[in-house]
């Protein structure tokens with residue numbers, strides 16, 4: 444393990460104690476609670492765990508076969524948000540949004556090609572706020588979109604190590620025109636192929652296995668210091684390629700994997716743009732589809748085991764009473780729904796909805812909050828929990844009141860945006876409905892009633908009986924100012940096409 448000189452310099456505790464005292468949820472350690480950790484901290488630690496391309500196919504979210512004992516265990520310690528939404532269903536824009544606490548159109552990152560500080564260099568990103576306030580701040584893996592890792596945000600960032608082991612270029616890409624014999628590959632009609640493979644390597648040799656162990660070691664080192672830490676574990680799975688150790692595939696016998704048959708009228712009622720330029724439209728044969736689903740679930744269970752490495756270290760170091768743990772994903776993932784959609788870049792529930800779990804001292808353990816929340820709420824939440832001064836321009840709402848009172852009244856809606864070339868699609872989600880406008884309605888609209896149609900098979904936008912609902916959804920969109928700032932992306936679109944014509948590479 445590398446030495447961590449940042450831990451050696453500790454800030455005077457007295458200077459931090461005054462701002463710490465105001466925090467409602469975090470109580471300072473008492474003398475008796477310090478027996479395991481030798482040094483009391485003036486601020487709580489933050490363990491920030493992100494999974495890449497993870498939808499809500501998790502045990503604790505009610506999935507019938509997903510095996511995720513560690514994420515389930517984390518949820519038992521905190522609050523699980525049942526209706527959390529990403530702000531953009533693809534990696535870089537989603538991450539730029541929740542790491543800045545700003546909507547994609549405000550931070551002006553709307554594709555995988557724009558760097559985080561390109562259009563808004565003065566942004567104080569979330570880890571940077573902690574760094575500016577005396578925390579030791581380190582990252583392993585993909586937290587920022589990894590090719591654009593942000594130097595001002597970290598004391599140490601190991602965003603490129605480890606994961607290369609399983610990148611397409613080193614493991615899966617054929618050097619002689621042939622795929623390795625253990626690699627399966629779906630067919631692609633547009634966008635990208637789907638790759639999966641059973642790997643004969645132990646967890647600790649896999650990229651995410653390296654990431655989890657690195658962060659766990661930092662936790663251990665940090666527990667010996669008075670300096671509080673913010674540690675990010677950016678897991679790559681279940682992002683494609685879906686190559687994880689064989690034992691995780693064995694958890695999911697193919698004959699146990701099923702998917703719903705969709706009503707044939709479903710696609711006809713969709714605006715074509717809703718599916719166009721999805722990352723992958725891949726109509727797999729039945730067995731191939733179930734194999735790809737098996738690989739996705741296997742990748743989730745593998746990633747869950749890496750979460751377990753972190754939680755075990757939390758247990759052993761007795762960190763729970765002074766550490767905030769956040770677990771979530773940058774956006775969801777399609778598994779062949781809506782006529783063969785895979786991956787993301789669409790506005791359906793499987794892509795826009797994300798898991799979000801926050802365990803913090805004082806949070807109601809094992810609670811489920813039905814509140815409609817957004818990933819950009821994470822930044823103000825962590826600022827409040829640690830009593831740090833957040834930048835004034837943040838567009839999210841701190842979730843701290845929900846951590847002690849998960850069923851309280853909350854904001855009405857969450858908003859997501861996606862690009863189609865230079866056009867935009869915008870969704871508003873309330874507790875019951877999703878409403879989407881493509882190019883401000885010129886290319887079509889969609890309305891789904893999740894109370895009767897959770898899988899979004901029936902577009903109700905043309906139903907006159909729903910006029911009042913649509914008017915209300917339009918009002919919410921207007922209120923959020925989202926429909927008024929279409930010009931915000933123009934600097935990008937002048938320079939290059941946004942999200943088109945070619946899909947982002949698999950590694951992204």
Ligand SMILES: [Ca+2]
Nearest residue numbers: 495496534773
């Ligand atoms: Ca992603």
